[in-house]
Amino acid sequence: MIIDSHCHLDKLDTSHYPDGLAGLITAAQADGISQMLCIGVDTQQFAPMMAQIEPYDFIHASAGLHPLGVKELSSLALLEQQARHKKVVAIGETGLDYFYQQDNAALQQQAFAAHLDLSRQLKKPVIVHTRDAKADTLALLRDKADLEVGGVIHCFTEDWAMAKACLDLGFYISISGIVTFNNAKALREVVKKLPMEQLLVETDAPYLTPAPHRGQQNEPKHVRLVAQYVADLKGLSLAQLAAQTSQNFADLFLRS
Numbered sequence: 001m002i003i004d005s006h007c008h009l010d011k012l013d014t015s016h017y018p019d020g021l022a023g024l025i026t027a028a029q030a031d032g033i034s035q036m037l038c039i040g041v042d043t044q045q046f047a048p049m050m051a052q053i054e055p056y057d058f059i060h061a062s063a064g065l066h067p068l069g070v071k072e073l074s075s076l077a078l079l080e081q082q083a084r085h086k087k088v089v090a091i092g093e094t095g096l097d098y099f100y101q102q103d104n105a106a107l108q109q110q111a112f113a114a115h116l117d118l119s120r121q122l123k124k125p126v127i128v129h130t131r132d133a134k135a136d137t138l139a140l141l142r143d144k145a146d147l148e149v150g151g152v153i154h155c156f157t158e159d160w161a162m163a164k165a166c167l168d169l170g171f172y173i174s175i176s177g178i179v180t181f182n183n184a185k186a187l188r189e190v191v192k193k194l195p196m197e198q199l200l201v202e203t204d205a206p207y208l209t210p211a212p213h214r215g216q217q218n219e220p221k222h223v224r225l226v227a228q229y230v231a232d233l234k235g236l237s238l239a240q241l242a243a244q245t246s247q248n249f250a251d252l253f254l255r256s
């Protein structure tokens with residue numbers, strides 16, 4: 001049984017399944033995907049997303065404002081309400097993305113800080129998106145994160161120094177299909193060094209489709225390919241990798 005620790009089910013095109021999202025979820029289950037974490041990215045998207053996943057007790061949710069979508073902070077009060085929902089096991093995705101957008105860095109930082117406060121307040125771990133913003137991400141985590149509650153750096157693509165710093169804070173590192181890309185040699189070296197006890201796998205579907213399906217839409221069932229790839233890098237069986245990452249998922253997100 002493999003868990004997809006980060007996917008955007010409400011952003012998937014499910015038209016190739018006769019019964020839509022239900023069919024896609026059935027296909028994932030048939031491939032051994034036992035649980036999924038469906039990610040909130042803004043307060044408007046949250047309610048429709050929750051309506052879609054409501055029937056499935058093995059699909060968890062998060063509530064957050066994606067750093068690339070943050071325009072103002074007035075929605076933080078609504079975010080707090082949404083984050084209290086019992087299906088919501090994490091705060092995010094939040095974080096800093098200076099690769100795609102740097103002109104609103106101050107706003108991204110304020111929003112990230114608010115998510116870290118909310119994580120501390122509600123005792124729900126944080127899901128961090130970080131790209132080209134190592135120093136500021138670490139500074140905010142060190143300053144504001146509740147290290148007892150912790151969180152995950154999702155879709156990790158940074159170097160070993162960044163990984164080590166996050167691991168030392170007790171954070172988990174989640175690996176996506178990027179690890180299968182031809183140009184991800186440096187990331188593969190990082191993955192080899194990651195401790196098994198702080199490792200998660202994800203699809204980030206519909207984005208970042210792993211090889212050999214690049215060019216097609218990503219789906220949660222492809223987390224099996226990510227897990228197999230990471231298992232091979234670490235010299236483990238898929239079953240071993242799946243068991244440890246599933247335990248890690250439960251330890252991080254389902255302990256309360």
Ligand SMILES: [Zn+2]
Nearest residue numbers: 093129154155
């Ligand atoms: Zn992300």
Ligand SMILES: [Zn+2]
Nearest residue numbers: 006039093204
């Ligand atoms: Zn995401």
